[in-house]
Each structure stands twice: as C-alpha cells, then as structure tokens.
Amino acid sequence: MSVELAEIEMVVSAARAVATDVVLLELRAADGSSLPAWAPGAHLDVTVQEGVERQYSLCGDPSDLSRYTVAVLREPDGRGGSLHVHEHIVEGTSLRVRGPLNHFALSLPPASTPLMPHYVFVAGGIGITPILPMVRAVxxxxxxxxxxxxxxxxxxxxxxxxxxxSYGSHVSVYTPEAGHRLDLASLSGGSVSKPVAVYCCGPARMLTELESFAASARWPSGTLHLERFEARAVAEPVRHEAFEVELEISGLTVTVPPDRTILEVVEDAGVLVLSSCREGTCGTCETPVVSGEVEHRDSVLTPDEQEANEVMMICVSRAACPRLVLEL
Ligand code: FES
Known part of the structure; x- marks a missing residue:
C-alpha cells in the first residue's frame, strides 16, 4: 500500500518578499475549509505548473489550520520551478497541493521527561524554513x-x-561579510551534560560536512537529523543485473532492468504509485518492503530507517538481491 496523501485545491492568499530572492506564500483551501494538521519539519508537494511539482517546507504556525505558509528561493540555475513561482504566482493564483508529509519530524518528548535533550539547529539559507517551526516549538x-x-x-x-x-543569544548568525564562519566543532551544545539532538537543513555541502563531523565525533546513532533539498551523491548500484519485483497486492511480478527505476517499471505495469521529486528527496513514493534486501539510494530515510529495511523509495532505491517483494 502506498502512502495516501490528501490533495487540496488551494489559493494563494498572500505573496510577499521576506528576503532577497525569497517569496513567502500563504495558501488557503479554495473552499475555505480547515487544512490537515501538520508538525514542524513537514513539507507540501506543490504543483507549481502542470507537470511540475516541487516540495516546500511549511514554515508557519502549526496551530493555525486556516492557512499554510511556505517560502520559495529563486534559483536561476535550478530546474525552473522556483522561477515560475517568482514570476507567475501571485495573490489569487490557484495551486494544487498534496500533503503535508513529514520525513524530518522534530522529536520533542513530553515535558515530564526527566532528561530532555539539548536541541541544536543548523540552517543554511532557505534551509531555515523547516527549522523555523521547530525553533518556535522548542x-x-x-x-x-x-x-x-x-x-x-x-x-x-x-x-x-x-x-x-525573538530569541537573542540562542541564535548565532554567520555571513561571509561579517567574517563569521560556522564552526562545526562548536555545535555539540557546548558543555551540556545531556543528550543532544541536532537538526540540520541547508545546502548539500553543509549537510555532508555535518555528517562527516558527526561520524568522526562519534555522535550516538539518532543524534543527527537531516533534511535534504538536493539528492545526495551515490555510488554505482551494487547490482548491475536486472532484478524481479513482486507486487504483493496487485499480484504482479515485474522485471527491473539496470537502466530503469522500480517506479518507472511499476507505473508501466499500470500500478498507481504517488511520486513527486523522482530523485529520492521528498518521500512521496515510500513503499513498504515485504521481503528482500534493499540498496537504499534515497536522501530521505535515516541510516537506522534504511537498516530496518521496512520501507524504500522506489524512485531511486534498488534491489541488492535477485527478488524483492513490495506491498504494492
Ligand atoms: S518521488 Fe520523491 S522520494 Fe521518490
């Protein structure tokens, strides 16, 4: 069974610049109804024009279900989605939206928990968008x-x-013009003597550096939580041969050749699977794994989730064995 997400017809109720090349869009349901609940870290799949979907993190107030708020960076060297948003989407524009979906959820234990973690948030540029509601929540x-x-x-x-x-000394700001550079060694939360939870969203280089730093500093598993806007670099697939995928619910078995994705082959077989980014970053095509070993090539699941082998992103991940069985 694939992930079921609500699809909502929405209208842009406000659009305004909140930084150079960043526009804030406020979205309301076209029929005025209340919107599905969400938690910090969630994103929407937004159809910005026919056939072009993009993922935007929700950065407003989760308790206000009359509207969603997203911020979009203009990326002249991107694939065109953000340029379309900046040039054509204005107050009154209708948009189709799917979600919210959350693969970057903030884990905030109940207030009665004896040893609450110390939270470290790291954001680069537009990567502040999923972090903002997290900061407000903690x-x-x-x-x-x-x-x-x-x-x-x-x-x-x-x-x-x-x-x-709002938060004064909790916030450290780094810009080249001010001569401040983010020093990862300062991110441990200083001398706190309790568990630390680190949440980071930003450019690929920032995430890669933080991942290597976490590995070299031997941060305990589950400490680091990353949200990627761009797919991480992956090596050649471990298997160069075709493999079979049994679709348990549909009763079909398909063969996936080396040059095609599971998603493409499954779609060709007439099985409906939701997808959006098709590059392993959004989580929309998440599919439960019944059996078989997966080579995870996505940028969504944590290492622990990948190891658990319970779900996979079929737009990029592949089989590491001759036959996979999926709940599709
Ligand atoms: S479609 Fe986005 S992760 Fe597969």
Whole structure:
C-alpha cells in the first residue's frame, strides 16, 4: 500500500518578499475549509505548473489550520520551478497541493521527561524554513536549544531579524561579510551534560560536512537529523543485473532492468504509485518492503530507517538481491 496523501485545491492568499530572492506564500483551501494538521519539519508537494511539482517546507504556525505558509528561493540555475513561482504566482493564483508529509519530524518528548535533550539547529539559507517551526516549538516548550544560521548575506536570510529579535543569544548568525564562519566543532551544545539532538537543513555541502563531523565525533546513532533539498551523491548500484519485483497486492511480478527505476517499471505495469521529486528527496513514493534486501539510494530515510529495511523509495532505491517483494 502506498502512502495516501490528501490533495487540496488551494489559493494563494498572500505573496510577499521576506528576503532577497525569497517569496513567502500563504495558501488557503479554495473552499475555505480547515487544512490537515501538520508538525514542524513537514513539507507540501506543490504543483507549481502542470507537470511540475516541487516540495516546500511549511514554515508557519502549526496551530493555525486556516492557512499554510511556505517560502520559495529563486534559483536561476535550478530546474525552473522556483522561477515560475517568482514570476507567475501571485495573490489569487490557484495551486494544487498534496500533503503535508513529514520525513524530518522534530522529536520533542513530553515535558515530564526527566532528561530532555539539548536541541541544536543548523540552517543554511532557505534551509531555515523547516527549522523555523521547530525553533518556535522548542522555545515554547522551555527546553534548552541553540540555532546556527548561515547565509551569503543578511539580506538573503529569511526570518533572520525575527529570530534574533525573538530569541537573542540562542541564535548565532554567520555571513561571509561579517567574517563569521560556522564552526562545526562548536555545535555539540557546548558543555551540556545531556543528550543532544541536532537538526540540520541547508545546502548539500553543509549537510555532508555535518555528517562527516558527526561520524568522526562519534555522535550516538539518532543524534543527527537531516533534511535534504538536493539528492545526495551515490555510488554505482551494487547490482548491475536486472532484478524481479513482486507486487504483493496487485499480484504482479515485474522485471527491473539496470537502466530503469522500480517506479518507472511499476507505473508501466499500470500500478498507481504517488511520486513527486523522482530523485529520492521528498518521500512521496515510500513503499513498504515485504521481503528482500534493499540498496537504499534515497536522501530521505535515516541510516537506522534504511537498516530496518521496512520501507524504500522506489524512485531511486534498488534491489541488492535477485527478488524483492513490495506491498504494492
Ligand atoms: S518521488 Fe520523491 S522520494 Fe521518490
């Protein structure tokens, strides 16, 4: 069974610049109804124009279900989705939206938990969007936290003024013009003598550096949580041969050749699977694994989730064995 997500017809109720090249869109249901609930870290799949879907993190207030808020960075060298948003989407534009979906959920134990973790948030540029509601949630919960926010310049860093004004010394801001560079060694939460939870969203280089730092500093498993906007680099697949995929619910068995994805072959077989990014970053095509060994090539699941082998992203991940059985 694939993930079921609500599809909602929405209207842009406000659009305004919140930083250089960043536009904030406020979206409301076209029929005025209340929207599905979400938690910090969630994103929407937005059809920005016919056949073009993009994922945007929700950055507003989860308790306000009359509207969703997303911020979109103009990326002149991107695939065109953000340019379309900046040039054609205005107040009153209708948009089709799917979600919310959350593969970057903030884990915030109940207030009665004896040893609450210290939270470390790391954001690069537009990567602040999923982090913003997390920061508000931990600040409201009264637990200890710190935010490290890096960008090319203050003008290009959405919400930076609001964050500094609201949270003062919890927030460290890094820009080349100010001569401040983010030092990963300072991210351990200083001398805190309790568990640390690290949440990071930003450019690929920032995430890769943080991952290597976490490995070399031997952070306990489950400490680091990453949200990727771009697919991580992966090596050649471990299997170069075709493999079989049995679709348990549909009763079909398909053969996936080396040059095609499971998603493509399954779609050709007439089985409906939701998908969006088709590059392993959004989580929309997540599919339960019944049996067989998976070579996980996505940028969504944590190492522990990949090891559990319970689900896979069939747009990029492949079999590491001759036959997989999927709940499709
Ligand atoms: S479609 Fe986005 S992860 Fe597969």
């Amino acid at each position: 600040a409201a919960a009264g637990v200890s936290w710190e935010l490290h926010y890096a960008g090319r310049s203050l003008e290009r860093m959405p919400f930076v003024d609001e964050l500094v004004a």
